[in-house]
Amino acid sequence: MNGQLYQMARIISYVKKTNFCGQESQFIKSDHEWLISYTFADKRSSSDAENETVNDTSEWSRILSSKGLKKIFLLVRVSANDPRLAGFANSESQGIVTVYDDGKASIWIPGWEFDNSRGMWNIYYTEKVLNDVPADYSTFENNIDSFRDILRRIQVFANEIGAKGFSSMFHDAYMTLEKDETPVIPKWMNGTVPKLNDDALRMFIAASKADVFGGMGSWNDDPAGMAHAAGKGELYRALSNELYIQIRKAVMYAVNT
Numbered sequence: 001m002n003g004q005l006y007q008m009a010r011i012i013s014y015v016k017k018t019n020f021c022g023q024e025s026q027f028i029k030s031d032h033e034w035l036i037s038y039t040f041a042d043k044r045s046s047s048d049a050e051n052e053t054v055n056d057t058s059e060w061s062r063i064l065s066s067k068g069l070k071k072i073f074l075l076v077r078v079s080a081n082d083p084r085l086a087g088f089a090n091s092e093s094q095g096i097v098t099v100y101d102d103g104k105a106s107i108w109i110p111g112w113e114f115d116n117s118r119g120m121w122n123i124y125y126t127e128k129v130l131n132d133v134p135a136d137y138s139t140f141e142n143n144i145d146s147f148r149d150i151l152r153r154i155q156v157f158a159n160e161i162g163a164k165g166f167s168s169m170f171h172d173a174y175m176t177l178e179k180d181e182t183p184v185i186p187k188w189m190n191g192t193v194p195k196l197n198d199d200a201l202r203m204f205i206a207a208s209k210a211d212v213f214g215g216m217g218s219w220n221d222d223p224a225g226m227a228h229a230a231g232k233g234e235l236y237r238a239l240s241n242e243l244y245i246q247i248r249k250a251v252m253y254a255v256n257t
Helices: 003-020 057-066 144-160 164-178 198-210 222-229 233-256
Strands: 033-043 051-054 069-076 094-100 105-115 120-130
Touching: 003 033, 003 057, 003 069, 003 094, 003 105, 003 233, 033 057, 033 105, 051 057, 057 069, 069 233, 094 120, 144 164, 144 198, 144 233, 164 198, 198 233, 222 233
Parallel strands: 033 120
Antiparallel strands: 033 051, 069 094, 094 105, 105 120
């Protein structure tokens, strides 16, 4: 799964647990994250030239609570994104939306910078105040039927062009949605998976398994050439775009439910 998307899912889950469920704990960064900072839209004081910045997710969560946080959710503008760029940092239009008791709202937009000296990432969230909260911001459809359908179709397509490894990945994601029991959490998610109910967790894990967009070695790489050679370039692009959209919708539904 796209690193930005997964990190925001973890942060939102953490804030929900601490602010709304009373489960106090310290936010644990993943192995590839060095710094996560949050810069507020307002100044520290009337005389201060710099905006308030905190470098701790737990402290940021406490500040949100003190401001009267009412709701927090993930927003991905799928129509504004390009699956061919999904493997690159800062390439997707997405953010964390916070809504407060007084009706005010903001979106926290991530910016990722790689720290070569540490071999890790620094992530900077910047708050942008929203003039209002459109109704569709808080409406997230359960797209499991559409998600299941595109997984089935792109699995068959991948097999037809000879991308059998990807076909297997799509089948695995499809079967995650089909099973009734609690899904097995992959090792790379252990300790950091968002706290979700079983249905939402199935959607989230299936999305992570099917999210094969990126750079070299991804669905954007060799399969594109294989589809072109088979005279199926247009179908490849159509199926890829649909999968990309359904994955993002599935993640939003799972995290925001």
